[in-house]
Amino acid sequence: MTDRGDEFSVNVPGLDEPTAEAVLVGAELEASGTWAEVAGLLAPLRELPRADRPSAELLDRMEAAATSRRLGWPVRGAPRSVLRGAAALVALLLGFSGLAVANALPAELQRFVARTLDHVGISLPMPDGRGPSIVPRSERAPGAAETSDDIDGPGGTARVAGELQRAADASVAPSSGTSGAASGDPAGSGGSRPDANTGGPDGGAQPDPSDPAGNGNGGGKPDSTGKPAATGKPSSTTKPTTTKPTTTTKGGAGNNAGGNAGTGNAGNGANKSGNGTNSGTTSATHPSATAPGRSVSATAPGKTGGNGVGAAPSGSPAATIAAPGNGNGNGNGNGPPTTKGNGDPHPNG
């Protein structure tokens, strides 16, 4: 019997199971030949070395090992079960976290998890499909809604609407009213834009002669002293730069003292430049000056300030504008430059 030629380069006799077992265990082989030689080759390996009794030191180590092992884990198999439990717990947490991040949890559970983790600064998507906010809490703007749930929650929409309305009030000139602090430059109606960053009004909007509408806007330099301008030159035709006045006063520009009071945009009350709060009041005694003065205190931090709005008296000599406050309002008057009013403005600061 020969071996397969592809495995061995030299032909060797076949090997059956009993013969192989006999060669390995050193049993007597019936036939001599190749396998007897193999058995003889392996025979020296069967001679076991002489083994002495274990030394006292080795027995001490063995005894300590056996004893400490028994005392260390009183419950047999505990280490493996503990490891399995820990692995299962980790896998569960990872899976749950993945589902939460993917917004794949049930709606109520997703909302609860998102709300809970938001307290520790981890933002997860809400079940309504909003994406996760990656803005850390520390970088959020003050007063900003912290989570979408703040908006979605009861009254959240109303709160947001209120915020938006206040922001609009702070940045857009009301239709009428008087800012007592509007002590604009007589050279022109106010209309400087409150600077959202510095709080200081961006004075210096120059009159635009090309505007035939005569909407005065700009040029008014706020006077922090609250000192009203006694006289006003005719308003130039200016182009509104930031806010579009909604009231067109009939009074001539020249008669609108105090920079044609107009709309005075007070600076940001809470800004660093310390523009004063527009706390002036208006007493418009003339019937034509029907729009009550409206003074808005700029209290929103970091936002555009309140708007001191001055109603341009429509030619009424009795129109009196009291501007006792120390505002940084900017005159922002509207009126045809050619119209002359009859009023004799006496703004009283």
Place this chain on the structure above:
Amino acid sequence: VLGDDFEATLEAARRGSRPALATLYEDLQPNVLAYLRARSHADAEDIASDVWVSVAAGLQRFRGDESGFRGWVFTIARRRLVDARRRRARRPADPAPHEVFVAIAADGDPEAEVVARLDYDAALAALSTLPADQEDVVLLRVVAGLSVEEAARALGKLPGTVRVLQHRALRRLAQVLEEPLAERVGDEA
């Protein structure tokens, strides 16, 4: 082989009984030492000590009969052998083989000792031509005296796989024995 006394001895050894631990040691130490010497001449005695400490430490975990115990002990022996080789790779050393001191201290026939040594080395040299898994099977079957099932447990393989490996190993050893003759015949021709 302890036979019927194995269970009682094992239980006593689990409680830390020194005589029971010594009995287990004396029963298997010759095979363990022979196996370790065949795989690592240098520090077989030290590795054997580590093996028995590990065996004592794992007695609480062990479940099985005497045959399973033999396979389990050689599983530990193989692991400690791998550990020793790693240590030696990190910190190379060349201690004198245990056989050197045995030969020096031997009071028998020096010629017989040398012949036996040559035969032993020849057998190991023949085994070194085998692939590692086949060499392991032959050593466990011949030197350690394990059965197919015990060797399969020690190697973490199926008994059928062990039979295949030992079959191939024996055929390759036969080829090694035949090759010099074939080469001589080829040279004469």
